[in-house]
Amino acid sequence: MTGSAIEVRELTRLYRRKGKPELRALDRVTLTVPRGEVHGLLGPNGAGKTTLCRVLSTVLLPSSGDAAVLGRDVVRQAEEVKRLIGIVFGGDRGLYPRLTGRQNLDLWASLYGLHRKARRVRVAELLERMGLSERAEERVQTYSRGMKQRLHLARGLVCDPGVLLLDEPTVGMDPVAAHDFRELVRELRTGGHTVLLTTHDMAEAAALSDRVSFLDNGRLTLTASPEAVGDVVSSHERLEVRGLPAALRARVAALPAVAAVTAVDGDTTRIETETPEAVRAVLLLLVEEGITDIARTRPSLEEVYLHLVGDRGMAVGG
Numbered sequence: 016m017t018g019s020a021i022e023v024r025e026l027t028r029l030y031r032r033k034g035k036p037e038l039r040a041l042d043r044v045t046l047t048v049p050r051g052e053v054h055g056l057l058g059p060n061g062a063g064k065t066t067l068c069r070v071l072s073t074v075l076l077p078s079s080g081d082a083a084v085l086g087r088d089v090v091r092q093a094e095e096v097k098r099l100i101g102i103v104f105g106g107d108r109g110l111y112p113r114l115t116g117r118q119n120l121d122l123w124a125s126l127y128g129l130h131r132k133a134r135r136v137r138v139a140e141l142l143e144r145m146g147l148s149e150r151a152e153e154r155v156q157t158y159s160r161g162m163k164q165r166l167h168l169a170r171g172l173v174c175d176p177g178v179l180l181l182d183e184p185t186v187g188m189d190p191v192a193a194h195d196f197r198e199l200v201r202e203l204r205t206g207g208h209t210v211l212l213t214t215h216d217m218a219e220a221a222a223l224s225d226r227v228s229f230l231d232n233g234r235l236t237l238t239a240s241p242e243a244v245g246d247v248v249s250s251h252e253r254l255e256v257r258g259l260p261a262a263l264r265a266r267v268a269a270l271p272a273v274a275a276v277t278a279v280d281g282d283t284t285r286i287e288t289e290t291p292e293a294v295r296a297v298l299l300l301l302v303e304e305g306i307t308d309i310a311r312t313r314p315s316l317e318e319v320y321l322h323l324v325g326d327r328g329m330a331v332g333g
């Protein structure tokens with residue numbers, strides 16, 4: 016395979032389930048992430064993001080297709096791949112709560128075969144970088160979620176990996192902790208690391224990523240720069256109209272490229288459109304019918320994301 020950081024070709028992963036048909040968690044996924052890129056992998060719950068991370072980190076075997084990290088095949092060269100990647104999961108998984116922050120990192124570094132002296136230096140350096148030095152001698156169970164997550168990131172960086180897999184790293188964090196964490200990811204990118212960031216937070220992906228991909232039901236539906244995602248956003252608009260009679264509501268809903276017409280409250284109707292022409296057509300019709308109480312707004316990134324993935328994406332932001 017090529018010199019890309021991550022190269023995935025026609026990757027399929029099935030899960031066998033008792034008494035049910037096999038579940039296709041990844042369905043012929045093809046993705047190339049060049050070295051030094053922060054790549055956002057977006058998708059609703061169950062889209063297959065974690066499965067892809069697991070295959071890349073050699074924990075799960077592909078059912079078919081290929082995946083390589085820094086040119087090493089995840090199946091045939093699994094041991095090499097393990098040394099080239101760092102994995103950071105959201106939540107509490109993988110930390111020992113009764114050990115201190117320093118002990119956790121030291122343990123991890125010893126698993127990577129770092130000797131005592133090198134370990135001490137590396138662990139101190141990472142604690143400092145993550146802003147955890149002051150609390151390093153305290154048990155992890157006393158840490159806030161944001162601190163745990165920074166410790167996770169430090170753990171992922173112990174072996175100075177070329178490729179970092181961040182799986183929902185800011186899930187459950189308060190906004191300040193999430194902001195600080197994102198700053199760290201930006202620093203990593205400046206330092207030349209390649210990052211695959213899985214998230215269902217579209218705004219986070221857009222803020223951090225050079226490119227983003229959308230995974231839905233195991234299929235990769237789109238890979239684009241966040242700016243291009245912005246184009247998707249700007250082609251969607253939302254009108255909020257007061258006093259729209261039911262008969263007129265039905266006529267609006269029947270116009271081409273009108274995505275949704277929903278009641279917001281007793282008197283307000285929300286009309287979502289997918290093209291600039293649709294906005295014009297709706298406005299013309301409303302004005303013709305004497306309806307003038309209309310507000311135009313842009314949907315949030317999350318809302319566009321919902322459009323892309325449908326109601327399977329209802330857990331967005333959750």
Ligand SMILES: Nc1ncnc2c1ncn2[C@@H]1O[C@H](COP(=O)(O)OP(=O)(O)OP(=O)(O)O)[C@@H](O)[C@H]1O
Pocket residue numbers: 030031032038040058059060061062063064065066067215
């Ligand atoms: N060990 C397993 N056995 C059977 N099905 C599984 C297993 N692990 C995951 N799945 C299923 O595979 C699909 C993809 O799951 P995966 O965890 O990769 O999604 P995800 O995008 O990471 O979701 P989330 O955002 O909820 O973490 C889901 O339908 C899930 O229920």
